[in-house]
Amino acid sequence: MLLSTEQTRAAMHGIENQISWRAVERPVGPQPLPTWVKGAEVNWYDGYSNSPSISLLVDGDARDWTGKRFRKDGKYYRAYHEDGRMEQYAHGGFISPVELSRFRSADGTLREYRRSGPEFAESGDKGMGQMWAGGIFVDYGYEPGEWVKVMLPATTAQEGFGGAHVPLVMEDGSELVLRGPWHVGAPAGYAEVSYRQRGNRWGLRGGLYLTLDLYTRVLARFQAHLELVEVTYCGATTIEPMKPEWDAPKRLIYEREWQARAAARKAVA
Numbered sequence: 001m002l003l004s005t006e007q008t009r010a011a012m013h014g015i016e017n018q019i020s021w022r023a024v025e026r027p028v029g030p031q032p033l034p035t036w037v038k039g040a041e042v043n044w045y046d047g048y049s050n051s052p053s054i055s056l057l058v059d060g061d062a063r064d065w066t067g068k069r070f071r072k073d074g075k076y077y078r079a080y081h082e083d084g085r086m087e088q089y090a091h092g093g094f095i096s097p098v099e100l101s102r103f104r105s106a107d108g109t110l111r112e113y114r115r116s117g118p119e120f121a122e123s124g125d126k127g128m129g130q131m132w133a134g135g136i137f138v139d140y141g142y143e144p145g146e147w148v149k150v151m152l153p154a155t156t157a158q159e160g161f162g163g164a165h166v167p168l169v170m171e172d173g174s175e176l177v178l179r180g181p182w183h184v185g186a187p188a189g190y191a192e193v194s195y196r197q198r199g200n201r202w203g204l205r206g207g208l209y210l211t212l213d214l215y216t217r218v219l220a221r222f223q224a225h226l227e228l229v230e231v232t233y234c235g236a237t238t239i240e241p242m243k244p245e246w247d248a249p250k251r252l253i254y255e256r257e258w259q260a261r262a263a264a265r266k267a268v269a
């Protein structure tokens with residue numbers, strides 16, 4: 001079964017609840033970081049049982065880099081960057097040629113979606129509307145081209161990401177379309193983060209994985225006052241921060257609170 005970290009813990013709840021944890025050593029002093037990393041915040045999910053997570057502030061799209069190529073590792077499709085980034089999807093379906101709809105731009109480029117924006121207000125379909133940009137409303141349009149049917153290597157259709165098609169370029173340069181791939185937790189040696197591009201207040205994206213080395217360097221730079229711990233319970237292991245007032249991971253802090261409330265209710269009954 002292909003599950004995310006939180007789904008794994010939900011599925012294993014009541015089966016494998018024993019928790020173990022250890023402190024993670026953090027680097028001390030200024031640490032080299034990729035230039036695209038500009039900040040890091042902690043999402044504590046106060047009041048909920050979710051583990052704390054990290055969201056980064058970045059320049060550009062952290063899941064888009066020059067020469068990006070995917071390799072197949074069993075049921076996993078992963079693209080690695082030398083600076084410590086990784087993107088992954090999971091899909092166990094067979095691959096075969098499939099007829100798919102693609103938008104062919106004027107330059108012949110095939111895309112899953114037709115692009116729109118101010119840059120196409122004159123060259124594309126005009127009068128499509130206006131959008132808010134740079135503090136003013138500006139005209140926008142759709143890029144010129146046409147929808148066509150093409151044969152592409154693709155997986156069987158599954159329901160991950162709502163059945164969305166995810167086009168990949170593989171290590172050998174070939175194209176592959178994952179149809180309905182699944183989001184899964186970080187593999188050994190990695191931690192999952194979300195990210196937001198500078199200047200975009202609401203555009204939080206997930207699906208970015210960092211090596212533990214890069215992950216700890218990022219937090220040592222931007223959240224140096226927080227201790228890090230490796231936590232294992234309900235079939236999953238994560239690296240997560242602790243609040244300064246905590247002496248244990250969030251899971252144990254919340255369990256103590258649950259037990260205290262249960263004891264109080266029992267004493268009143």
